[in-house]
Amino acid sequence: MAFGAIIIGDEILSGRRTDKHLSKLVALLGARGLKLAWARYVGDERARLVDTLRQSFATGDVVFSFGGIGATPDDRTRQSAAAALGVELALHPQAEEIMREKFGSEITEHRLRMGVFPRGSEIIPNPYNQIPGFSINNHFFVPGFPVMAWPMAEWVLDTRFRQLHHVDDYVEAAITVWDAYEGKLIDLMEAITTDYPDATLFSLPTVVEASGDRRSIELGMKGPRASVASAMTRIKTEVGARGYAWQDKD
Template sequence: MGFGAIIIGDEILSGRRQDKHLTKLIELFSERGLKLSWVRYVGDHPSLLTQTLRESFETGDIVFSFGGIGATPDDHTRQCAAAALDLPLVLHPQAEQIIRDKFGDEITDHRLQMGVYPQGSDIIPNPYNQIPGFSIRQHFFVPGFPVMAWPMVAWALDTHYRHLHHAEDYVERAVTVWEAYEGRLIDLMERICVDYPTVTLFSLPSFAEGDRKRSVELGVKGAKDEVAAAMSCLCKTLSERGYHWEDK
């Protein structure tokens, strides 16, 4: 089981709007010692969105979906989620009450449509304007507006997945290896992966430009004790091979 994200909207793919959700989602995850496994961008195309959600539901991952849950003609997420699960759309009674309380005598059928979800959904509270999002099968559907979406994601992480948080124990460490070629360090990377299978290794090369020297940023992330052991082995081997390195 991993964490994924689906970011929906033609306006993002066309460049009319810049996506801000991915950076914030990574921040929210990092604060809780979690990490994002994958992200997909999808336009407002019902058949493509339905197929994307069908594939996403099949993964068993915990997924956050941004956008398309309103009641305008270009909002398709609620309908596509239902189609992906072969479920009917129904007006959620708690969502209905929240929407009726908000709009009072100004309630309309179009506004009530914002409370229509795949059958069996739960609501996600919206602290900004009270119109809820919904969740089903470990998928959390929130609006595209950051001011609404981000508190709703934080609520879901803290309410449903607090037992997965490990911010205090999850760390990331890296060193910069100067004048190194990534290809000549592959055997060391493979050794770290075999000897310390619970950590995640990463390698980011930088090429010489002007006064900047060639280097490789080499590091691991994971549980604190395992990271410390893996980095000790990595740095010791780098020194034995004659590389100059320094902590990031």
């Protein structure tokens, strides 16, 4: 089962806000032995958002969508999700109950609008201010505010997908090779790739001119635990034999 992310908001694309959801979702998934397969950024333009969600629903993937589920005119995610699915919007009974209890005599039509979701949706509880998100067709829509979104995403992973936690035999490991050029290690990389076909090698060099840091390469493997362990032992031995200093990557 693949996991994807859609991060919504003109403020992200314009640079007024810096996205923090992508790295956090990767961390939340990784802590549960899961990984992110893809991610997309999209603004608040309705037509583009509808098209993005239509494509996303068609994948059958589990998708976390961050942002745009409020009730202001620039929040269009709820409406776009309904349009992408070809269903109507409706006030969710459980969401209405939660908000009437929260606001009491101060409940307004504007506030109730935050509980209007595509028909067939289920709610996602919000531990911060109780205003729920919603899920439909394995898509999980949460606010753009991290203080709300991240606990809600954790709740989804721990209640809806606990059976998938740490099911796959998948780990990542890497070392930092100091003062090395990729070109000097390509033969080693090719040999490792050939000899461990069930795992994937990765190489991430430091561009010294841009960073000002000491030249280095992050060299690692990802895949089944036994293959990764064996490959990394071989990589460390060969890198040391070639005269390079290295250290394990946290």
